[in-house]
């Protein structure tokens with residue numbers, strides 16, 4: 617037997633136990649082929665089936681038709697920070713960003729580094745990124761508007777889709793990807809590193825609406841161009857085969873749970889365990905405005921930094937890992953991604969109440 621901890625990591629994060637067991641079972645002999653997926657040619661029929669099934673599952677789960685391309689790329693969400701302006705911001709146009717925290721800030725800096733004109737259409741920096749701006753002002757000749765739908769470090773989340781009319785809306789959905797139903801069709805490009813919500817590290821899902829393909833810059837190095845990966849079905853070069861394979865299993869798990877509606881219900885229940893405590897406590901303090909708080913990443917503070925240290929060491933000793941806040945903001949943070957069992961959220965909630973009683 618094995619013992620699993622309660623894993624509140626912000627990423628790489630917890631995966632469904634069923635998925636891990638299936639991977640284990642198929643490790644030495646993948647479905648009678650006599651080898652593991654790690655050892656398999658990416659040009660082989662079994663691997664082609666794995667990637668085709670994963671693409672189809674993404675489209676089914678997100679209710680996307682054939683007007684979208686689904687890519688599995690390498691380099692993490694961070695590589696998308698510069699691929700997006702390179703591919704989709706031609707000279708004479710302006711890359712627009714809403715700045716809602718560290719990741720959004722990194723994305724907009726890359727646009728500048730690529731020599732693009734960049735415009736901050738809205739920002740929540742005035743209040744330390746504790747809210748999501750409702751209004752924004754686009755520049756002249758906007759190439760696109762980029763948003764970060766869930767701010768992993770600050771713990772804010774978009775609960776609405778900004779209205780941009782004909783201007784392509786682009787979203788970094790890394791930390792709330794497939795956590796709830798979204799009107800995905802409003803987005804021209806969506807990307808997400810798999811390691812937060814849908815798989816292991818090493819693969820990034822990029823979803824591109826076909827109507828923006830003609831806008832793609834044709835003068836880029838081969839690997840930098842979305843066109844290459846679209847034309848070659850994510851297999852211009854060797855893709856991250858094993859990460860795609862495990863992600864495919866998590867996608868199947870999402871469908872077996874009942875899809876995004878069911879996943880959302882589960883996520884609401886888990887987040888409620890923790891937010892109910894924050895809302896009713898004078899000991900714990902949430903750090904963002906209520907309307908914009910994230911269902912995935914919940915930062916909170918205790919009365920003193922000493923107590924925060926004690927909280928983290930005692931929770932760790934009791935099998936709850938990774939509750940330390942991001943080093944840039946301090947405090948505590950619980951990440952409650954899709955695959956985190958409800959039980960883990962309940963165990964944390966009980967611990968929090970108990971800790972408050974003993975240390976108040």
Ligand SMILES: *Cc1c(COP(=O)(O)O)cnc(C)c1O
Nearest residue numbers: 692693694719768788790791809
């Ligand atoms: C983790 C994260 C990233 C960075 O992802 P990498 O795959 O490590 O490059 C980018 N954006 C958001 C919102 C994230 O949470």
